[in-house]
Amino acid sequence: MAKQRFVIDTNALIGYFHRVLDQPPRMSRHAFSLIRKAFYYPDEIILIIPSIAFIEVFEQFILNEESQAKFKAEVLQPIRHAPNIEIRPIDLEVLENFLLLEDQNVRLENHDRIILASAMALQCPLITSDPQIKRLNKRRRFIPKVIDT
Secondary structure (H helix, E strand, C coil), X not given: CCCEEEXXXXXXXXXXXXXXXXXXXXXXXHHHHHHHHHHHCCCCEEEEEEHHHHHHHHHHHCCCHHHHXXXXXXXXXXXXXXXXXXXXXXXXXXXXXXXXXXXXXXXXXHHHHHHHHHHHHHCCCEEEXXXXXXXXXXXXXXCCCEEEC
C-alpha cells in the first residue's frame, strides 16, 4: 500500500505542538490523527513541513534561549527522528509555483504562498486552517484537497 503524503502549514504545526508552544489546542481530531500517524505509524503517512513554517514559528514563539531549547528538544528532535517526516526547502519548483499564486480576489501572505506552493509541487493535500488558502484553492484548485485543522 502506498503511503499518503500531506503538507502541513504553520497553524497545523503549532496546533500539533500546542503544549510545547503554550497555545490552546486548536486542531480537529482528523488533522491531529494524520500528523500523529506520521510520527507513530510509519507505513501510513508521509508528512511534509515546508521550511518556512519553522520561520513563522520562530518569529512568534521562540523569544529567548529557554523557548529555543524547549523547541529544539520537543519539536525538532522528534521531527528529525521521525522517518516519515520531511522538511521541504524552498526550491526552484516551489518558487515557480509561488509566482502562479497571484490572485486579485484572494491575497495570501508570502509565508502562506510558499506553503501552498510546496503542496502544489507535490500535488498532495494541505492540512491548514487558513481561510484564504482554502478560498483560493476552492476557486483555482491548485491542490487536490485541503484538510481543515
